[in-house]
Amino acid sequence: MTETHPHTQFSGRTSRRALASVAAAALIAGGALGSTLPSVTPAYAQALPKTPIEAPEHPPGSFAGIVNKVKPGVVSVKVKLDDSASSDDDDGPSQGQNLQNVPPQLREFFRRFGQNGPGGQPQPQQRQGSRGAVGSGFIISADGYVVTNNHVVDHAKTVQVTLDDGRTLDAKVIGKDAKTDVALLKINEGSNFPYVQFGKTAPQVGDWVVAIGNPFGLGGTVTAGIVSARGRDIGAGPYDDFLQIDAPINKGNSGGPTFNVNGEVVGVNTAIASPSGGSVGLAFAIPAETVQAVVDQLRTDGKVARGYLGVQIQPVTQDIADGLGLDKAKGALVDHAESGTPAAKAGLKAGDVIEKVNGDTVDSARELSRRIAGMKPGAKVELSYLRGGKADTATVTLGAMPTDGTKIAAREDDSGNGQPRLGLNLAPAADVGLSDQGVAVVQVDPDGPAAAKGIEAGDVILDVGGQSVTRPSDVAAQIRTAESSGRKAVLMRVKSSKGQTRFVAVSLSKNAG
Structure with missing residues (x-):
């Protein structure tokens, strides 16, 4: 459900009717947990009697042997969305539509790269009059647990998975985690399903990988490439740590697996960067170690505790x-x-x-x-x-962690990259009624370097060089101390008029006092 626009964009998550599970440029994971999560093999997978799918120890010159082994464990995921995910009868939101139904971490990603909103086209698999999403997934246990993306099954009313042998079976959502864009499903009936395993080691840049999924509704599609980079932060969420691969990924690949040459899952395909909505060789996958840790908690508790x-x-x-x-x-x-x-x-x-x-x-x-x-x-x-x-x-x-997750998130320094002078009119904060402590910023030259650092009138300087300040002379004294000790800059802790604090480093070489 992506729509091609003439300008560079990130196409992504299915809107209402159209498929949201697209691995398009901004079907992002929210980031989340991160590759530092402990790598664990779920106990339920270990206990099952079915022999897991294994690829040849030494794969041949082609990927055919690997694909034949693992392909039965990959599924297509079809979702009928509930009413909260739809609002009209057209094919999907236009470019100018607001992003109120897009998860917060995706909204910022769209805005960051200049796209006003995800577009969409109806998928061949959709039934007339229904609104749904189509994506990919993979079975991780013989009793039918399936991993996919959160954005594939978000707002799901019903979920079905189509196996490689053509069977379509009902499934339910066991749990989902928006911060990592991971979801766990369970096939309602049946057993002894073919399944795949997570990799035991993280891939290296340059390793061959194979992606299998359901792009554009064409189930069982195989593409190959290499790991282009690791640890990518694409601004999707607080825990971005993506693998970047160049195996062609398109809409509908979301939630599908990326395999190494041993037939082990090393990532879950989630996003692509694209000027048109189609693959240009920049795809992003959630690392397997992150997915494993999330899935294990989802199966046990239905949620993730951080x-x-x-x-x-x-x-x-x-x-x-x-x-x-x-x-x-x-x-x-x-x-x-x-x-x-x-x-x-x-x-x-x-x-x-x-x-x-x-x-x-x-x-x-x-x-x-x-x-x-x-x-x-x-x-x-x-x-x-x-x-x-x-x-x-x-x-x-x-x-x-509190459910809103706001108190632990890393915050980018918004003070700018200029080399500032103080250039401020200061007064004791208590004298101007702003605070019981600190030095108030009374006036800022809008063209000066302090303004470029984000300092505004109404801010309060709490300390300079690690020492509390209550008068403008305290600020000057700490600057002189820093200069005499050979520091290149002095660090100030500033409280904004909204109550948030941050550190601002002021270069001493251009400080005007």
Whole structure:
């Protein structure tokens, strides 16, 4: 259900009537858990008597042997949508239609790349007068558990799967996770189904892969390519960690498997980047280790529970690293530790830079989010962090993430990339009635570098160089201290008029005081 437009776009998720399960440029996973999730083989798959599908240990020059082995485990998924997913009788939303029925993580992806909304065309499999979606999936156990994308079965009223042998069987949704765009189905009747297995190791860039699915309703279609990149963040959600493959993927491939040369599932096809809605060799798949961990929880609990620290974090940019005196721009900078949360109880504070989780290096704020979200509530985690240039550790018992998921998400620094001067008129915040603490920004030169950093009148500077400030002279004093210590920048913690805090690094080389 994609619609071709003359301008570069990302075509994606089925709207009402048309197929939403398209692996089109922006059928995105929400990101989610992340490749740091523990790789587990579900107990129910281990216990089943049926011998799993296995490919030859040394595949021949063609992929025929692999395909013949694994193809019986791949299914087409057809969904009849409930009334909440449809609003009119046309073929689908036009380019200008709003995105109210598109999941939030997809809306941002569409906006980011200039497409106003997903388009759609009716699919051959749809019955007259019904609204539905068509995608792909794969069986992971002999008793009929099926993995697909969340966006394929979202708002599903009924679900059917069509097997490689032509049988069409009813299925039900066991659970789904919008943040990773993973869903688990169960075929209602039958047993001894052919099934495939998840890969035991992550693929490397350059490895051959084979994708099988239901593009444009043409079930059982096989394409091949290589892994083009790993760890792709395409702005779909908080836990983006996609595999990029160049095997041709089109609408209807959503939820289908990508296999390695051993016939093991290494990814679930979810999105493509495309100027026309068709494959241009840029496809994205959710890593198998992420899918496994999500599926195991969905089967057991019908939902996914994620670990929760309770901190607002932002990336450590180079100018922030300079302000903190760090050699490299790595780690996650704590903006704020929410009162009463696991992070606050463990003593974490604004300005701490989290560098490691259980001894493993954290390169970015987004990576920290993925790692913590990949752990279960109640898990004990050792965090290594820097505070005032000194290394320290804290043991944190993770809580359960709130359902809105907002308090753990990494936040991009919105302060811009300019080299700012202060260029601000300041006053004690208490004197102007803005706050009991900090220094208020009274006026900002709209053409000055402070404005480019996102500082606005009404903001309150809480601390400079890690020290609390209450008067404009305190700000100047901390800047002089930073200069005398050889810092290239000074770090300020700023509270916006909306109550959010962030760190802003001001270059000392161009600071006007």
